Amino acid sequence: MLVCITGASGYIGAHAVEQTLQRGYTARVLSRKPIQNPAWGTKGVQTFLGDVRDEKTLVPFLTGADALLNIAGVNTPSSNQRDNIFSSNVEGVRLILRTAHRCGVRKIVHTGSTAALGCRGRGLVNDEMTAFNLWNASTDYERSKHLGEEAALELHRKEGVPVLVAEPSACVGPGDAKPTYTGKLILDFINRKLPGYFDIRHNYVDVRDVALGHILALEKGAVGQRYLLCGDENILLSEFFAMITELTGAPAPRLKLPLWFVFPLAYANLTLWKITGKDPLIRLSTAKRAWLNMYYSNAKAKRELGYTPRTVKVALRDEIAWFLEQGVLDPSKVTLKEAG
Numbered sequence: 412m413l414v415c416i417t418g419a420s421g422y423i424g425a426h427a428v429e430q431t432l433q434r435g436y437t438a439r440v441l442s443r444k445p446i447q448n449p450a451w452g453t454k455g456v457q458t459f460l461g462d463v464r465d466e467k468t469l470v471p472f473l474t475g476a477d478a479l480l481n482i483a484g485v486n487t488p489s490s491n492q493r494d495n496i497f498s499s500n501v502e503g504v505r506l507i508l509r510t511a512h513r514c515g516v517r518k519i520v521h522t523g524s525t526a527a528l529g530c531r532g533r534g535l536v537n538d539e540m541t542a543f544n545l546w547n548a549s550t551d552y553e554r555s556k557h558l559g560e561e562a563a564l565e566l567h568r569k570e571g572v573p574v575l576v577a578e579p580s581a582c583v584g585p586g587d588a589k590p591t592y593t594g595k596l597i598l599d600f601i602n603r604k605l606p607g608y609f610d611i612r613h614n615y616v617d618v619r620d621v622a623l624g625h626i627l628a629l630e631k632g633a634v635g636q637r638y639l640l641c642g643d644e645n646i647l648l649s650e651f652f653a654m655i656t657e658l659t660g661a662p663a664p665r666l667k668l669p670l671w672f673v674f675p676l677a678y679a680n681l682t683l684w685k686i687t688g689k690d691p692l693i694r695l696s697t698a699k700r701a702w703l704n705m706y707y708s709n710a711k712a713k714r715e716l717g718y719t720p721r722t723v724k725v726a727l728r729d730e731i732a733w734f735l736e737q738g739v740l741d742p743s744k745v746t747l748k749e750a751g
Contacts, residue, residue, distance in 0.1 A: 414437065442458050453725040480522070485552070488551075490690060510570070523575075525537075583617060583726040583730050608667060639707055639712055643722070655727065659748070728749070
């Protein structure tokens with residue numbers, strides 16, 4: 412089976428290529444810039460230059476393919492990137508899915524996000540059926556992921572595009588080269604660059620399990636459906652930090668802001684952004700989501716796909732180990748313990 416993969420130079424995409432190859436499939440990747448990965452060449456990975464917003468590059472990329480993993484997207488909370496976010500994460504989704512359908516691609520997995528889901532109520536568990544109701548508690552990125560998912564599923568309903576949606580939560584694990592927001596948080600914590608924090612509940616998942624989840628969705632998933640590829644643990648940021656401390660000995664920041672104090676800071680940051688155009692350090696949308704105390708369930712993916720994610724602590728340890736191997740962290744200052 413020939414599997415086309417967009418976003419292959421990114422965190423999830425690179426792991427998806429490896430999972431595709433391990434499954435015995437042929438991988439064909441699309442990237443805006445040349446990918447410097449000689450190992451992929453020796454493994455028969457086909458590389459194409461292009462963009463999900465450029466149909467001229469999409470047709471040769473998709474011609475002859477059996478399947479598509481559409482993982483590419485602009486992932487930034489920056490309001491200064493608004494046009495880029497929506498053109499890639501919404502209009503780009505429509506273009507590549509329609510083009511894939513015209514080219515005869517038989518099955519498509521589009522990468523959404525838990526951010527595209529709404530909230531059933533404070534402290535309640537959310538799943539694939541939770542309607543999006545957080546427009547005023549979202550960044551442009553989160554809004555675009557919701558609209559991108561809706562665009563994909565509408566194309567299935569109205570035009571017969573054979574697409575389903577995989578919704579990862581915050582990824583942790585090796586290979587975080589950029590790094591992601593979560594990866595930078597880990598580095599700043601270990602390097603003691605975090606002046607303080609406030610508690611917000613997150614669901615973290617191993618990026619390798621998300622990549623494999625995409626392949627499982629391709630093999631077993633039903634078109635027109637959503638599948639939450641999240642972890643088993645919905646934990647507070649303070650609990651996440653406690654794991655890092657346990658693994659490395661790095662202490663948590665002393666300053667922990669109460670949530671009631673975060674809201675006025677967020678409003679002040681919003682006012683400053685309107686005046687200066689500088690992205691806020693504390694976003695009002697983040698404060699609102701922290702108050703909602705949201706949980707996510709992967710029961711559907713486990714039941715229908717055979718999805719089995721690792722623990723957060725194992726994923727976290729492997730990401731820190733990878734940072735040490737890459738020289739991003741100083742091994743003389745970090746003694747990494749086993750996850751236990």
